[in-house]
Amino acid sequence: MRIRLLDRGFDPWREVAAYQAEQPQLAGKFGATTVFVGTLRDFNQGETVQRMTLEHYPDMTEKYLERVCHEAQSRWQVADMLVIHRHGVLAPNDPIVLVAVWSGHRDSAFAACRYIIDELKTRAPFWKKEETESGPRWVEQQ
Amino acid sequence: MSITVRFFASIREKLGKGEVLIEAKGVSSASDVWDRVASTPIPPNTLVAINQEHVSLAQAVRDGDEVAFFPPITGGAT
Numbered sequence A: 001m002r003i004r005l006l007d008r009g010f011d012p013w014r015e016v017a018a019y020q021a022e023q024p025q026l027a028g029k030f031g032a033t034t035v036f037v038g039t040l041r042d043f044n045q046g047e048t049v050q051r052m053t054l055e056h057y058p059d060m061t062e063k064y065l066e067r068v069c070h071e072a073q074s075r076w077q078v079a080d081m082l083v084i085h086r087h088g089v090l091a092p093n094d095p096i097v098l099v100a101v102w103s104g105h106r107d108s109a110f111a112a113c114r115y116i117i118d119e120l121k122t123r124a125p126f127w128k129k130e131e132t133e134s135g136p137r138w139v140e141q142q
Numbered sequence B: 001m002s003i004t005v006r007f008f009a010s011i012r013e014k015l016g017k018g019e020v021l022i023e024a025k026g027v028s029s030a031s032d033v034w035d036r037v038a039s040t041p042i043p044p045n046t047l048v049a050i051n052q053e054h055v056s057l058a059q060a061v062r063d064g065d066e067v068a069f070f071p072p073i074t075g076g077a078t
Helices: A012-021 A060-075 A106-123 B009-015 B030-037
Strands: A002-006 A032-039 A047-056 A080-086 A088-090 A095-103 A126-132 A135-138 B002-007 B019-023 B047-050 B053-055 B066-070
Touching: A002 A060, A012 A032, A012 A080, A012 A095, A032 A106, A060 A080, A060 A106, A080 A106, A095 A106, A126 B009, B002 B009, B002 B030, B009 B066, B019 B030, B030 B066
Parallel strands: A002 A080, B002 B066
Antiparallel strands: A032 A095, A047 A088, A047 A126, A080 A095, A126 A135, B002 B019, B047 B053, B047 B066
16 A cells, blocks of 8 residues: 655656555555546636646655555555645646555445545545635635 | 644644644643634634544544644645
């Protein structure tokens, strides 16, 4: 399992391929991989988004990402997980978050991936501030 | 010893500070901590963490704790 917070852009597809290549013990042990990538849109709530700053609470963020992953591991048969989350300044089209789950079967892979992204959205302390044509604004929870 | 108080996102901006240290004496809950550091009522829906664990405003605080106040979380993707 690997959890990373990055203050620079990343290529989620390369990260998944590179991580899998670094885990020889996984070979033959999984039959399903699910990958979720969240990307910054250039529109939100009726306005054009020019940039976004993602603030986080260092250490608490890692702690909760790890906890959510361990919860997923205890609920479903999961062979491995990779979570990467951005912080800092992002531009439209930049990946925000990657969740990848390797599992024996697709049901577990889908369920664990969904669980991780849904839980991190409400428990891992991140806050989005968008820069729009009408000025900066903090994104409110929907 | 003292209590470290941290603020994030819109709360940090409104208060104009990210971190302060306060004396633990006379402070028994997270709610007391807010009253000590801010002159305005705590904004609705504010979340609280003590030592980086989500807790309620009524949670007891102790000397040496780190108490954080922040708005609802908006990470991940929509």
